[in-house]
Amino acid sequence: MGAVEKKINTRKNIGDSNYLNKNCWLIKNLNYAPYKRCQYCELKFNHCLFLHYQIVSLAVVFLFFIFFILIEKRLSPLSIITVFALIIVYGYFFNISTEKIVKANFFLKKTKNELNELMDNLEDKVDEQTKNLQEKNTHLQKLLKMRSEFLDIASHQLRTPTSVIKGTASMMIDKDFERLSHEVQSQHINNIWQKSVKLEEIINDILSASEMDTEKYELVAVNMEKIDIVDMIKKIIDEIHFDAEQKGIILELKPAVGKVLTVEGERKYLKQAIVNLINNAVKYTPEKNDLTKEKGRVIIEVSAIVGKVLIKISDNGIGIPKAELTKLFKKFSRGSNAKEAYTDGSGLGLFIVKEIIDGHGGQITVTSDEGRGSVFTISLPVSAPQVLAVSKPRTAQPSALRR
Amino acid sequence: MGKTNRPKKILLIEDDPTQVFMYRSQFEMDGFVFLSAPNGEEGLALADKEIPDIILLDILMGKLGGMETLEILKKDSPTKIIPVFILTNFVKQEIEQQARQLGAEEYIIKSQIMPKEISKMIKKRFEKQ
Numbered sequence: 046m047g048a049v050e051k052k053i054n055t056r057k058n059i060g061d062s063n064y065l066n067k068n069c070w071l072i073k074n075l076n077y078a079p080y081k082r083c084q085y086c087e088l089k090f091n092h093c094l095f096l097h098y099q100i101v102s103l104a105v106v107f108l109f110f111i112f113f114i115l116i117e118k119r120l121s122p123l124s125i126i127t128v129f130a131l132i133i134v135y136g137y138f139f140n141i142s143t144e145k146i147v148k149a150n151f152f153l154k155k156t157k158n159e160l161n162e163l164m165d166n167l168e169d170k171v172d173e174q175t176k177n178l179q180e181k182n183t184h185l186q187k188l189l190k191m192r193s194e195f196l197d198i199a200s201h202q203l204r205t206p207t208s209v210i211k212g213t214a215s216m217m218i219d220k221d222f223e224r225l226s227h228e229v230q231s232q233h234i235n236n237i238w239q240k241s242v243k244l245e246e247i248i249n250d251i252l253s254a255s256e257m258d259t260e261k262y263e264l265v266a267v268n269m270e271k272i273d274i275v276d277m278i279k280k281i282i283d284e285i286h287f288d289a290e291q292k293g294i295i296l297e298l299k300p301a302v303g304k305v306l307t308v309e310g311e312r313k314y315l316k317q318a319i320v321n322l323i324n325n326a327v328k329y330t331p332e333k334n335d336l337t338k339e340k341g342r343v344i345i346e347v348s349a350i351v352g353k354v355l356i357k358i359s360d361n362g363i364g365i366p367k368a369e370l371t372k373l374f375k376k377f378s379r380g381s382n383a384k385e386a387y388t389d390g391s392g393l394g395l396f397i398v399k400e401i402i403d404g405h406g407g408q409i410t411v412t413s414d415e416g417r418g419s420v421f422t423i424s425l426p427v428s429a430p431q432v433l434a435v436s437k438p439r440t441a442q443p444s445a446l447r448r
Numbered sequence: 449m450g451k452t453n454r455p456k457k458i459l460l461i462e463d464d465p466t467q468v469f470m471y472r473s474q475f476e477m478d479g480f481v482f483l484s485a486p487n488g489e490e491g492l493a494l495a496d497k498e499i500p501d502i503i504l505l506d507i508l509m510g511k512l513g514g515m516e517t518l519e520i521l522k523k524d525s526p527t528k529i530i531p532v533f534i535l536t537n538f539v540k541q542e543i544e545q546q547a548r549q550l551g552a553e554e555y556i557i558k559s560q561i562m563p564k565e566i567s568k569m570i571k572k573r574f575e576k577q
Contacts, residue, residue, distance in 0.1 A: 197540055201508065204537035208558035209466050215562040216470070221477050229473060236466045 095146060102139065106131050195255075202247050206240035213237050250393040253317075257400040264404055268311045274354055274425075275301045275347055277312070281320055282345070285327060293332040294341030296323075303349025308425045310405045315425075318401040321394045322358050322421050329419075330362030336416040337361065353424050361418035370411060374399040456574055457481040459500035461491030461517060462535070463509045467558070471504070474563035480570070488512025492520055495527045502570055503527075505552070507536040507543065515546065522551040531573060535566070 109131055113124030213233050216222050222230065278298055289296035308315075323343065330341040339361050346357040365373065374395050402409045406426045413419035458480045462468050468484045475482045483498055485491035489512045495503060503521065507514035514534065521527045533554040534547045544555040553573070556566060 197538070201538050204539070204557070204559040205464065205467075208537055209464075209470055211559060212467075212470050212474075212563050215564060216474055219564060224477060225473060232469065233473065236469065240466065 095142075098142070099139070102135050106135055199251050202251070203244070206244040206247065209240045210237050210244070250397065253397050254393040257397065264311060268313070269309055270312060271307050272310055272312055272315060274306050274308060274356065277316060278319060278345055278347065278356070281316065281323060285320070285323055288324075289327050289343065292327065292330075292341070294327065294330050294343065296327065296343045297345065299344060299346045301347040301349075303354075305349050305427055306347060306354055307427065308354050308405070309428055310425065314401045315405065318398045318423070319356065321398045322423070325394060326358050326360040326362065326419070326421070330360045334361050334417070349427075352427050354427060356423040356425070357420060358422075359418065359420040364415040364417055364419050365411070365413040366415050367413075370413060373411060374409070455479055455481050456502065456570070457483065457498060457500040458502050458504060458570065459491065459495055459498065460484045460504045460535070461486075461488060461509070461514070462504070462506040463487055464506075471563055471566075474567055478567045478571075480567075488514065488517035488520075491517055492524075492527075495521060495530065496524070499526060500530060502573065503530055503532045504535040504556075504566075505532055507534060507538045507547075515543070515550065518547060518550045518552060533566075533569070 106128065110124065110128045113127060114120065117124060213236055217233070282296060282298055286296050323345065326343040330343055332341050333339070334341065341361060343358065343360045348355045399409055402423055402425070408424050410422050411419060458475055460468060460471055460482070462471070462484060463486050472482045472484065483494060483500060485494045487509050491503075491505070492512070505514045505518060514536065518532060518534070521530070521532060532552050533556055534552045535556045535558060537558050539557055547555055554569065556569075
């Protein structure tokens with residue numbers, strides 16, 4: 046490609062001449078003597094019909110001149126006039142044919158340029174598409190890696206409660222189990238129960254998360270309704286306060302601030318999001334804070350600002366290390382200190398919360414002080430964003446999800 | 449012959465109290481002395497202090513995971529000779545290979561091998577000695 050271009054560039058442009066008067070056809074023609082290449086087609090004399098034609102026509106003029114001199118034995122005015130007339134005629138036809146050739150040449154060059162351009166464009170396009178393909182490929186590889194990580198961790202999370210259920214049951218089948226004290230036996234049965242509940246929760250979490258993973262969570266018009274946030278939180282607290290009481294921590298809803306405390310949304314999912322957050326707060330708040338020696342408490346505040354409802358859930362629990370705040374809403378992310386405190390959270394709860402809040406056009410933020418507690422704030426728009434007109438099936442049931 | 453000796457000491461390094469409770473019941477029933485630690489750090493300290501006859505080690509834990517713990521156990525001379533069984537639900541070949549290279553004798557998947565069988569495996573291991 047490059048070599049051909051060079052060759053074209055070194056060639057003379059049309060009509061160029063080494064002589065000053067390049068408009069004179071005679072000079073032009075003499076310049077292109079037989080030993081040179083043709084001005085227009087760049088072929089050698091032997092191959093160029095145009096050059097042949099030039100020489101033949103010049104020879105014909107010369108022959109006429111000789112012919113007249115032989116007939117009249119002198120340089121008669123007639124011979125001179127005839128020769129001049131011939132030369133003029135020759136020049137006329139020569140100019141016409143040259144023009145045609147020049148035009149044809151110009152057309153050819155133009156076409157050539159266009160072809161070159163097209164080729165360049167094609168190359169650019171191919172390059173671009175190759176790049177696109179490479180990008181898609183790396184993206185796919187990333188997705189595959191994420192998928193295999195998902196499977197690794199999901200299977201671990203599922204096996205953990207399973208191993209206790211299976212293991213304890215296998216011990217119960219064994220006669221030795223009867224040797225254990227009654228208290229220990231009932232503790233074992235209790236463990237099976239707890240791990241079964243846990244197992245179901247994890248299955249639900251994984252289903253919800255993988256569903257939200259394949260298609261972004263979006264609101265469905267049919268399921269939309271006006272939701273009284275304060276009322277909803279009161280109901281949630283009714284369900285959860287028993288857990289908090291058992292742990293010996295305070296769970297409290299402060300009186301709401303502001304007027305408009307309803308939002309448009311899907312009740313089932315908004316409830317799921319808020320339940321997750323309150324459950325987390327309760328779970329990661331010990332009865333007594335190690336650092337501040339305060340009694341554990343979870344406070345929920347609801348307030349309205351223009352067009353938005355804010356829900357603030359603050360606790361004085363174990364908090365979240367600063368470095369981990371940013372990746373908190375990703376799948377299978379758990380605070381490193383959370384693993385110590387609680388062993389079998391699915392690591393999916395906050396991911397699901399974020400998907401739901403995003404779907405409602407809201408925002409979730411978190412601030413935390415490790416060892417002193419965390420504050421999760423949800424802001425939800427009072428009127429819902431664009432919604433899907435048709436309902437799509439959702440398989441997973443909401444559950445009390447854990448981070 | 450081995451049975452007449454003092455009871456063998458098992459150290460389980462595991463962060464889930466429910467599982468610790470389950471294994472404690474099984475191993476104590478089978479006549480072992482059972483010790484446990486909730487993470488790698490405390491596990492290492494306990495191993496140094498008590499020098500158990502065998503260590504059962506979980507992989508996914510908060511403070512100091514199982515692999516790091518195993519590495520330190522096998523570096524440290526008093527704990528170097530203690531056989532280590534990995535006891536986990538993390539099924540991944542690379543991890544298993546890595547653990548065996550680091551000196552783990554067995555890689556036990558908790559959900560597949562029941563406590564009683566683990567107890568039998570440990571007894572067999574001691575009969576070899």
